[in-house]
Amino acid sequence: MGSEKERMMLLRKISEVSFAMDEARLFLDTHPCCEEALEYYKNMCAVREKLVKEYTACYGPLSSYDCFCDNCWKWVEYPWPWEGACK
Amino acid sequence: MWSYERRLQYPVNIKQTNPKLAMVIMSQFGGPDGELAASMRYLSQRYAMPYREVAGVLTDIGTEELAHMEIVSAIIHQLTKNLTPEEIAASGFDKYYVDHTLGLWPQAAGGVPFTSTFFQSKGDPITDLTEDMAAEQKARTTYDNILRLVHDHDVCDPIRYLREREIVHFQRFGESLRIVQDNLDSKNFYAINPAFLADKAR
Secondary structure (H helix, E strand, O other): OOOHHHHHHHHHHHHHHHHHHHHHHHHHHHOOOOHHHHHHHHHHHHHHHHHHHHHHHHHOOOEHHHOOOOOOOOOOOOOOOOOOOOO | OOOOEOOOOOOOOOOOOOHHHHHHHOHHHHOOOOHHHHHHHHHHHHHHOOOHHHHHHHHHHHHHHHHHHHHHHHHHHHHOOOOOHHHHHHHOOHHHHHHHOOOOOOEOOOOOEOOHHHOOOOOOHHHHHHHHHHHHHHHHHHHHHHHOOOOOHHHHHHHHHHHHHHHHHHHHHHHHHHHHHHOOOOOOOOOOOOOOHHHHOO
C-alpha cells in the first residue's frame, strides 16, 4: 500500500491509458479496418490491464466486479472519485 | 448494461470554492446543451440507427457523455462544498440552495429544470445525426462562454478538456453522417428514411 500521492499517480496513469483507448475506440467505430489504430488499441489495452491489476492489488477495486471481501464489504470504503482535493 | 468504474475520465481537484461559478457551470450538467441531455440524446437515438458503425458511435459517445456528466458534477460539488450561509447569501447561490441545499439537481444556469425537450430522437438517421453535430457545437460554445468567466486553473483545466471532446465528437458524428449518406441514393438522400420499413420497401 503506497501513499495517497502514489495512489493518485497510479490512478492518473490508468486514466491516461484509458483515455487513449476511449479516443481510439471512437475512431475505430468509423474506421474499423485501420490497422494502425487496431494495433494502438491492442497495445494500450495490455498497458491498461497491467496498471489496473497493480492498482486493485494496492488500493482496492476500480470495478465492483473485482471486489472480493471475506468478512466485510469494502466497496463502499474506498474514496469516491468526485471527492477531489477540497475536503 | 453499464458498470461503474471508480475514477473520473479526467481528474477534478478544486481547492477554492466558488458558488457563483458553480451556478454557471451547472448548465453543462442539466442545461439545454449539457452532458445529461447529450448522453440521453445519443443513447435514445441508437435503436432507430440501421448502420452498425453509427450505432457503435452513438453507444460509445453516449457512454462517454455519462462520464462527462460525472466530471461536471464533480466540479459543481467541489465548488460548493461546505459553504457557509453567509457565503451562500453573498454569492447569489441562495435561490438554488433553498430547494436543493448543496445537493446536485439537473437544471440550466437560469434555473430552468432539465427536460427531455432539450433533445430529439426523431427516428431518421440524417435528422438525428445533423442534430448531434449541432449539439456538439452548442456544447463547445457553452464551454467557450464558461471559460471567459473562469480564472481558477483547477476549474479551467477540466473545462478545457471537456471543450476539446466536443470537437472530437463533432468530427466522429460528421463521419457517421457520411457513412449514412454513402448507403443512400446519392441523387436524393431524402428519398427514403432507412430506419422505416414501409419506406425501404417502396
